Amino acid sequence: MTMLELTNLCKTYKEFSLGPVDLKLEAGTAHGLIGANGAGKSTMFRCIMGVVRRDQGLIKVNGNYADQSSGGWKQSIGYVGDYTAFYDHLPAAKNLQMLSAYYENWSNEVVQTLASRFDLNLSQQVKNYSTGQRTKLAIICALAHKPPLLLLDEPSIGLDPVSRDLLMEILFEEMQKEDLTLLYSTHHVSEIEQLADRLIVIDQGRILRHEDKEHLAANWRKITFRYDGELGEIPNQVSVKIQGTEFEVISNNCQSTIWYLEKLGAESVQSNRISTEQICVQILKHQVRRTS
């Protein structure tokens, strides 16, 4: 079952355009959305949530079209944005109580459990919260109504390492016990590496890749070899480092590259796994080079 479907989603600002974006997230899967600053991650989230009006495109959430005539489809979404506004002079508990009136599946038990795990004092006024504490409150709001789709836009910003770790732990648990679909945007791939099944790389408002993490890891490899001679363009080469006769190539299709190198007569050909973070960096760098 498809939990989130974006078709031809577009949003244009004066100096930035998102899309057209086509994306399908199956229920029960976790996706990491990776991109540089200003790549369009937050805009995409805001368009999905209806915080900004999209120029065109269709959004389907849990089988319902996300349109302006009804707000019911938002019941299926838990969202943590880049800034979550609350009524600052009220205690967090009061803020949560007011929000609970809008959601059918709101659970005070979830609120209490998460607040206790995050060590968050809900009787405190929100204006006295630090950035990290506000984020924790936003995460509680997003999870309290047990949504089947979780949209987290850089949720770890402002969180201390312990809380960040705890967030990951909570997300792991949620992914296991529920048929939850997760879209998690971040700059730090390592953060989502364990959790995500698939990675979405976005640049300049367009999705460059939406691939299985394992598939990426299998194809994107660092290949080292020795070759004494003139080396032309290597197939699927993304980057190359040369030290005398020693070569280090990053390939986006290692099998094809190795086959070519062996045919060429290269010596000591070795394929090494690279981290998902490095793969994403290479994808983005490669895109920059192609664009320029």
Add this chain to the structure above:
Amino acid sequence: MIIQIVKMEIMGNLEIFTGLLAMHLIGLFIFTFPLEFTELGIVIATTILPGSVAGLYVFSRTKKERRSRFLSQLPVTPQQIVIAEWIFISLIIALPCSVLFLAGLMHPAYTLWEVTRLFIIFYCALISFLAALSIAMDIPKLPVPYSPIIMFLWLFLITIYALLLPISMDTREFLFTSDRQPYWSLILTFYGIIGVTLLTAKYWLHGKVDDYLGN
């Protein structure tokens, strides 16, 4: 759901309500009572009240945008938010008008009917003024044609009216009859037209153009 949003807005903005109330009570004691609720008192109140409401509105604008973003994430429709926002603003406006109403009731020279009419006039005036201000603040962010003209047109209309009101009170012309009785139907129709037009324009702008909640 609209009532729920309004309730939440009131609970979440009690400081605005109390601040406004305090401001108008102080204004009332400073200007209206020593002048014995005369035309001058009303003129000053006409200037002070919209000014103070507008000032507070502008002051809380940044906060309001964040609130709007917060509201737009809720499982409600944009239309419900816009309607709830206007009910909320109408309630805020009711504060200074109620203060004037009370002051009028306390004054022996004015009947309940006269004070009620004054309340309605001020209420409509402030609604129109805030609608104009709200649109004027939204216009620069929206890609609509002739935006500078639209932006200033409403403020211009309201300003002209605000100027005409005291002048006509002195000269006993235009909005007032020769025995200083206002043409209530004319005044209310004027405000009604402005108010409805502005609300429609705002609704249209929000529904039609770009981001609908001040982003």
